[in-house]
Amino acid sequence: MNCSFTEKVSSLIDGELAPAEAREVERHLLSCSDCEQLRDDFLGLRSQIASFETALQPAIQNRALKKILSRQRRVPSLQWGFGTQAVAFATLLIVGAIIGLIVYQSKRAPAPSETALVQTPSPVPSATVEPSKQPSPEPVKDTKQPNKDDKETQSPRRTAPVKRPPVREPKPGEQFAAIPEHPRSADAETMTAIHFEKSETLLRAFRNVRMNEPGAAAEVGYERKRAQQLIVQNMMLRREADAAGDVQISSLLESLEPILIDIANLPNKPDPDAVRVIRERVERKNIVGLLQINSTALARALD
Amino acid sequence: MASQDEEFTMLFQEFYPSLCRFLECFMGGRVALAQDLAQESFLQLHRTAWGTLPVAEARFWLYRVARNMAINEFRKSDTRYRLFDRVVEAMRPRTRNPEQEYETQERKTLVLQMLQTLPEDQRAALLLREQEQLSYKEIGQVLKISESKVKVDIFRARASLRERWSKKEKTVGAGVG
Numbered sequence: 001m002n003c004s005f006t007e008k009v010s011s012l013i014d015g016e017l018a019p020a021e022a023r024e025v026e027r028h029l030l031s032c033s034d035c036e037q038l039r040d041d042f043l044g045l046r047s048q049i050a051s052f053e054t055a056l057q058p059a060i061q062n063r064a065l066k067k068i069l070s071r072q073r074r075v076p077s078l079q080w081g082f083g084t085q086a087v088a089f090a091t092l093l094i095v096g097a098i099i100g101l102i103v104y105q106s107k108r109a110p111a112p113s114e115t116a117l118v119q120t121p122s123p124v125p126s127a128t129v130e131p132s133k134q135p136s137p138e139p140v141k142d143t144k145q146p147n148k149d150d151k152e153t154q155s156p157r158r159t160a161p162v163k164r165p166p167v168r169e170p171k172p173g174e175q176f177a178a179i180p181e182h183p184r185s186a187d188a189e190t191m192t193a194i195h196f197e198k199s200e201t202l203l204r205a206f207r208n209v210r211m212n213e214p215g216a217a218a219e220v221g222y223e224r225k226r227a228q229q230l231i232v233q234n235m236m237l238r239r240e241a242d243a244a245g246d247v248q249i250s251s252l253l254e255s256l257e258p259i260l261i262d263i264a265n266l267p268n269k270p271d272p273d274a275v276r277v278i279r280e281r282v283e284r285k286n287i288v289g290l291l292q293i294n295s296t297a298l299a300r301a302l303d
Numbered sequence: 304m305a306s307q308d309e310e311f312t313m314l315f316q317e318f319y320p321s322l323c324r325f326l327e328c329f330m331g332g333r334v335a336l337a338q339d340l341a342q343e344s345f346l347q348l349h350r351t352a353w354g355t356l357p358v359a360e361a362r363f364w365l366y367r368v369a370r371n372m373a374i375n376e377f378r379k380s381d382t383r384y385r386l387f388d389r390v391v392e393a394m395r396p397r398t399r400n401p402e403q404e405y406e407t408q409e410r411k412t413l414v415l416q417m418l419q420t421l422p423e424d425q426r427a428a429l430l431l432r433e434q435e436q437l438s439y440k441e442i443g444q445v446l447k448i449s450e451s452k453v454k455v456d457i458f459r460a461r462a463s464l465r466e467r468w469s470k471k472e473k474t475v476g477a478g479v480g
Contacts, residue, residue, distance in 0.1 A: 010458040016439050041465045049433040054324040064342040065315050068349050
């Protein structure tokens with residue numbers, strides 16, 4: 001088809017022509033059957049593409065929204081356009097107060113014991129966060145005031161074991177949603193615990209394969225099949241953990257997934273270097289240790 | 304903050320399904336990957352650009368980011384999503400009668416196959432025009448290309464699909480319209 005109007009027909013059906021040009025093309029269509037057919041075909045294509053429906057379930061959509069809103073937003077940087085004078089005034093006040101305090105204290109000559117009482121203790125860093133049974137939107141704060149008698153009265157008593165997996169130490173810059181929004185079902189936790197155990201066994205076996213010994217290829221082949229079986233399960237559990245807002249489990253599954261995929265994608269006769277690279281990743285991420293800790297904790301929680 | 308989240312929720316409810324559809328068509332029917340990338344795009348919007356970007360531009364921003372992510376993901380080895388798509392497909396609820404279901408599925412597959420034959424720029428431009436009804440100017444904003452390139456891309460995409468469709472019609476006996 002060599003008509004000079006073909007491209008304009010496309011623009012016409014998109015409403016992108018100037019009125020005069022559109023009228024010209026429309027007049028042309030009355031006399032050119034090829035262009036008329038072209039327009040009809042383009043409109044037919046449009047209806048095919050526009051009527052394409054995606055299989056999206058409302059539950060998935062709602063879960064996605066919830067997950068996004070639960071993530072912490074980055075705090076925008078201070079904009080100097082906003083209340084510069086107010087900020088300057090507040091700074092002056094603070095500086096004035098500090099100078100006043102210093103002058104006041106220098107005149108008083110305080111006793112050493114008094115100074116000790118004024119000191120505010122720095123917050124004690126806690127290694128683990130124990131989520132309360134009733135999840136609350138605000139993080140639980142320790143409001144207990146420090147007392148100098150505490151050192152004497154505090155006994156090294158142990159609190160009852162909490163039936164939740166230990167909280168993984170965050171990497172630098174990593175953000176966590178502290179408490180899952182919806183506790184995961186016992187079934188999901190059982191499946192996750194079993195999955196972690198299986199993965200741990202797989203990774204341990206994979207780590208122990210000696211590539212320079214006969215039969216190593218067969219061993220890797222066996223681990224490859226096991227990895228293939230675990231991938232789908234891993235994806236489903238990760239999605240489930242995501243939906244439940246269990247960031248800890250979800251992130252562990254997320255770290256595990258590429259390793260399972262890499263093992264599953266190894267060729268029949270794998271290159272020792274490729275195997276070594278995967279092993280190094282496993283070691284670097286300490287996946288085996290994390291799997292062991294979490295599967296044990298999950299199993300204990302389910303007892 | 305609450306009103307910002309409400310606004311974000313409205314935007315999400317309005318555009319998440321269409322972003323999923325755009326990505327699904329763009330990536331040849333990869334449902335799970337499309338949904339994940341759509342979610343990731345909204346997450347990025349919420350974490351970085353929301354509040355600094357005019358609401359009217361947020362939609363274009365979303366499509367641009369989603370399309371870039373799709374291109375990156377699409378070129379990677381994505382075994383996990385291929386597997387997961389099979390699971391999603393197997394678990395998809397089927398409400399219509401089998402015959403209708405089969406026809407719908409056939410038609411969808413055909414549309415996806417045809418779209419996959421187009422170059423990425425043409426495919427994105429055509430989808431944004433036909434499904435999202437964006438103007439050439441808006442498509443240019445999303446894809447960071449000129450209006451005249453949008454016009455040419457859309458025309459070429461249509462001409463190419465028309466030709467393929469007519470060939471298919473001859474072999475299968477299915478018409479375009």
